[in-house]
Amino acid sequence: MDYRTFQLQRREDWEAFAAGLAAAGRARREALAFEDLERLAALHRRVISDYAYARARFPGTAATRRLRQLAFAGHRLLATRHRPLGPRVVRFLLRGFPETFRACGASIAVAAGAFLLMTATGFVLTALHEEFAYLFLGPSAIEGLRRGTLWTDSLTSVMPPELLSGRILTNNISVAIAAWAGGALWGTFSAWILCVNGLLLGSVLAITLRYGLLGNLLTFIAAHGPLELTLIVVSAGAGLELARGLIVADVRPRRAVLREHARRSVRLVLGVAPWLAVLGFVEGFVSPRDDIDTGAKAALGAVLLAAFLAWALSAAARDAGTEAEGEMP
Structure with a gap:
């Protein structure tokens, strides 16, 4: 059969299948009648058969490309399971994120190591040269330290807790997204965010220690600091995981490798997002208050960090596969 005859004889089925796909796209798959699904499935089998024939006999032609598009579109409609959002969210929370967290353990460990190294470097540089702290705090903040006051002392007097909480949440989300998206630049921007933070x-710890205000600083960050730093590291780890898909060689096609690592990185960021909202509330309403005991703040910070780690490392995902089906995203 020549190319023209092939098109003339089979085009009617192709157009019928394309029309069926268009109609199905305007409604949920579950809303289609059984007869319509049966008809679509039958047409899909013919399209797949025609695509195999065209790929062998007429490679690179318009008909072959068209059949390929139809075959994959039909597969997405007929073979993909559509489940309600609620069960998918529950599955992600119970199994998807913990499994992804462990699968990305190497990237998160690298991010944590880099962060700790830069923290130690910042501490040593500031301890040796106080001027290094000016890169991060500015003259007015350091002048306040010399007078015995932290820049955090006036936070609630400058703006109400509600506004402060919103601004902190926005800032935390921006940092997390930047740390993750920086992986698209082969991890360079993710690494830069780790280094800067x-x-x-380290610089803030050293300069407050120099002026005898380290205890005041630790009191302020006790409730939110441990989890906040952990989430920054995890977000940067998500960026490094994305970078792995761009850099690491594999026997599989590059697109498949990148898709796998990109999905993991997105899941990490999705899991971090709700905790950032919690931190925004804590940092806006709890951390600046002097009437809350330091021990209570430290206990809250420990509970938040323990809750996150218990979830991320939970046993609920031990029996899950490396890529649980139907998870978000």
């Missing part, structure tokens, strides 16, 4: 933390 690590140097900042």
